[in-house]
Amino acid sequence: MDRKIVIPGDLLSEDTRRAGEGTYVRNGKVYSLLYGIASFRDKISVIPLAGKYLPAVGDNVIGVVKDITFSNWILDINSPYDGLLHISEFPKKIDVEDMSKYLRIGSSVMARVKDVDPAMKVELTLNDRRLGVIKTGRVVEISHTRVPRLIGKGGSMISMLKKELNCNIFVGQNGRIWVSGNEEDMDLALKTILLIEREAHTNGLTDRIVEYIKDARRARG
Amino acid sequence: MDERVFIKDGIRLDGRRFDELRPIKMEVGVLKRADGSCYIEMGDNKVIAAVYGPREVHPRHLQEVNRAIIRYRYNMASFSVEERRRPGPDRRSYELSKVSREALEPVILTSYFPKSVIDIFVEVLQADAGTRTAGINAASVALADAGIPMRSLVSSCAAGKVDGQIVLDPMKDEDNFGQADMPIAITPTGEITLLQMDGIMTRDEFRQAIELAKKGCQEIYRIQRKVLIDRYSQFEDLQDEGSRR
Structure with missing residues (x-):
C-alpha cells in the first residue's frame, strides 16, 4: 500500500x-x-496526525462524569463536545434521586454514542452487554488518531494484544482504553499501548509488538 | 531624510537583492501544551504561534450554532522593540489581530466544529518589520499541526518601495524610512486573503509589488511545506534505525 x-x-x-x-x-x-x-x-x-475527537454514531467511548443534571449525566468524552447519558439509557431502572448512587462525579463508564445531532448534542447509551460502569482495571489515554492503529486491520492488532497480554481490553474511539487483568499483565499492557501510540505511523508494527511483549515476558522470567 | 541611501549598485542595506527574502527558520510543535504550535524567524523577526482547539467557547454568547469561531490574538512582547513597549493590546494590535484572523478564516473548515472555538495566539518576541506576515505564516503551520481541516496553508510576506524601487520583504529601516509597505497573504492557488498598504505607489508599481510579494509567498510556502513534511520523515528514519538494531 x-x-x-x-x-x-x-x-x-x-x-x-x-x-x-x-x-x-x-x-x-x-x-x-x-x-x-x-x-x-x-x-x-x-x-x-493530530486533532480532536469528534463523536460519531456507533462509536464506543470512555467517558468521565463531570456533572449530574435532572435525568442526565454529563460526561467528558475527551472531545470539544460533552456526552449526555440519559437516565433511561442506564441498564437498570433507577430513580432520579438515586442517580448519584450509581454514577457520581468522577466515575468512568464505557458507553456507545447513540446519536449526534447537527448542533453536536451527543447522546450516549449503556444498553449493551459490553458497556457499563468501570469498577476494576485501568484506563489509559492516547491520541484518538492512533486508535485505528491499535485496532489494526480487521482487528488484527487488538485481538493479538488481548491474547498475548492476557488482558481484557476495551478501546474507546475517543482515545481512552480500558485494560483489565492481573497487575503485572496490566503494567505490560499499558506500556505496550503507549509504544503503539508512539510508533503508530511505522510499518510492520504488529510483528514488532509481538516481539516486544515476548522480550518483556522473557526479561521478567 | 533625503540623505539616506537604501540601494547601492542594486544591493540593499543588508546585502540583499531587490527580490530576495530575509533568511527564514521554522520549527513545528515547539509547545507541548498547545494543540499545535510553530516558531518562526524571518530575518530578525522572532514569532511564536500557538493553536488551541477546537474547544468549548467561553464566554458562551460568542458561540455559533453552525460553525466554529476563530479568535486570533496578535501580541507584541514589551521587549520586542528597541523602546520598551507598554504591555497589553493597543489600537495597532487589535487591527492586526482582525486582519490576520480574516487572512486565515477562508481556508479553515469551520463548519466541521459547530459551537466551538479555535484560538490562535501569536506572540512577537522580537520585531523587525513584517511581524504580521511572520505571524500568519507561523499560525498557518500551527493550525495544520493541530490537525485542523483546511483547504490549504496561507503564506504571507510584504513588498515595499524604497528609493523609488519595489523591493521584497522590507526590513526595519526600509519600512520606517521607505516610501511604501504592502503586506499580503495568499493561498498556494493564488487567492489573496490579506492586502494592506501604506505609503504611495503608482498603479504600475502596485502591480509590480503584488507580483513580487506573490513570488516571495511561493518561496515561503515551500519552506512551510518542507518543515511539516520533514518532521515526520525524520521520525520515520529514526524508527527504521531502531527496528534494524
Missing part, C-alpha cells in the same frame, strides 16, 4: 471518485484537507 505524508492543499488525484475521508474536491481534483498520512487504495483517505 502506498502511504505518504501530506499537508492541507496537496493534490492527491485527478479522479474525484477516489475522494475519501480527509480530502476535498475542487474543480474536479482531489486535495488533502489535513496534515497527515495519505493512503492510496481504491479510495484515497488522509488520516490526521
Whole structure:
C-alpha cells in the first residue's frame, strides 16, 4: 500500500471518485484537507496526525462524569463536545434521586454514542452487554488518531494484544482504553499501548509488538 | 531624510537583492501544551504561534450554532522593540489581530466544529518589520499541526518601495524610512486573503509589488511545506534505525 505524508492543499488525484475521508474536491481534483498520512487504495483517505475527537454514531467511548443534571449525566468524552447519558439509557431502572448512587462525579463508564445531532448534542447509551460502569482495571489515554492503529486491520492488532497480554481490553474511539487483568499483565499492557501510540505511523508494527511483549515476558522470567 | 541611501549598485542595506527574502527558520510543535504550535524567524523577526482547539467557547454568547469561531490574538512582547513597549493590546494590535484572523478564516473548515472555538495566539518576541506576515505564516503551520481541516496553508510576506524601487520583504529601516509597505497573504492557488498598504505607489508599481510579494509567498510556502513534511520523515528514519538494531 502506498502511504505518504501530506499537508492541507496537496493534490492527491485527478479522479474525484477516489475522494475519501480527509480530502476535498475542487474543480474536479482531489486535495488533502489535513496534515497527515495519505493512503492510496481504491479510495484515497488522509488520516490526521493530530486533532480532536469528534463523536460519531456507533462509536464506543470512555467517558468521565463531570456533572449530574435532572435525568442526565454529563460526561467528558475527551472531545470539544460533552456526552449526555440519559437516565433511561442506564441498564437498570433507577430513580432520579438515586442517580448519584450509581454514577457520581468522577466515575468512568464505557458507553456507545447513540446519536449526534447537527448542533453536536451527543447522546450516549449503556444498553449493551459490553458497556457499563468501570469498577476494576485501568484506563489509559492516547491520541484518538492512533486508535485505528491499535485496532489494526480487521482487528488484527487488538485481538493479538488481548491474547498475548492476557488482558481484557476495551478501546474507546475517543482515545481512552480500558485494560483489565492481573497487575503485572496490566503494567505490560499499558506500556505496550503507549509504544503503539508512539510508533503508530511505522510499518510492520504488529510483528514488532509481538516481539516486544515476548522480550518483556522473557526479561521478567 | 533625503540623505539616506537604501540601494547601492542594486544591493540593499543588508546585502540583499531587490527580490530576495530575509533568511527564514521554522520549527513545528515547539509547545507541548498547545494543540499545535510553530516558531518562526524571518530575518530578525522572532514569532511564536500557538493553536488551541477546537474547544468549548467561553464566554458562551460568542458561540455559533453552525460553525466554529476563530479568535486570533496578535501580541507584541514589551521587549520586542528597541523602546520598551507598554504591555497589553493597543489600537495597532487589535487591527492586526482582525486582519490576520480574516487572512486565515477562508481556508479553515469551520463548519466541521459547530459551537466551538479555535484560538490562535501569536506572540512577537522580537520585531523587525513584517511581524504580521511572520505571524500568519507561523499560525498557518500551527493550525495544520493541530490537525485542523483546511483547504490549504496561507503564506504571507510584504513588498515595499524604497528609493523609488519595489523591493521584497522590507526590513526595519526600509519600512520606517521607505516610501511604501504592502503586506499580503495568499493561498498556494493564488487567492489573496490579506492586502494592506501604506505609503504611495503608482498603479504600475502596485502591480509590480503584488507580483513580487506573490513570488516571495511561493518561496515561503515551500519552506512551510518542507518543515511539516520533514518532521515526520525524520521520525520515520529514526524508527527504521531502531527496528534494524
